[in-house]
Amino acid sequence: MSSHLDYEINKELGECYLFMGDLGKAVEYYDKAVQSNGVHPDPYLGLATIAVQQGELEKAHELYKKAADIERSDKALAGMALVEMETGRQNEAFDHFSQALDHNPENMISIYMLVQLGHVLSRIEEVIPHMENYLAIDSSKHDVRYSLAGCLSCIGKRDEARVHLERILEADPGNESAKELLEHIGS
DSSP states (O other): OOHHHHHHHHHHHHHHHHHHTOHHHHHHHHHHHHHHOTTOSHHHHHHHHHHHHTTOHHHHHHHHHHHHHHOOOHHHHHHHHHHHHHTTOHHHHHHHHHHHHHHOTTOHHHHHHHHHHHHHTTOHHHHHHHHHHHHHHOTTOHHHHHHHHHHHHHTTOHHHHHHHHHHHHHHOTTOHHHHHHHHHHOO
């Protein structure tokens, strides 16, 4: 059997056991996948997920970093960022969420966490382009448009915020959040 086939089988078994909640077996098969072919990020992402579930955050961070070193994907970068948020490294988390969105503008966890960190760290202006990139792909996502309007309002760009809120209300006249924010901004 080729090492690539070994790798695929072990990775799949790791994913199955993780899904079923048998973390011990999942670790066993992910480890086998790493040993049979260590150039794929997936087993490291699986092992990182398990480490997070077991509360081993620094180990999880190392595993996400290994996955990112093999292939800089939004999953690996967002994983690193989530661990950094949990361990109080907010600026690092902000940077990794941003990088995750550079790889995949539609990574919703990264968008929402970035908005949250943008407010906490007073880096809202850096968040706005990521939300605009998302809306360029899916302009109908009202909660992203609403968050964008809120960010624009926070940095004093009320006219731009108003345009986004009115667009939400055109499509969804009953959207109470958009109505309230529009009222708050004033006309």
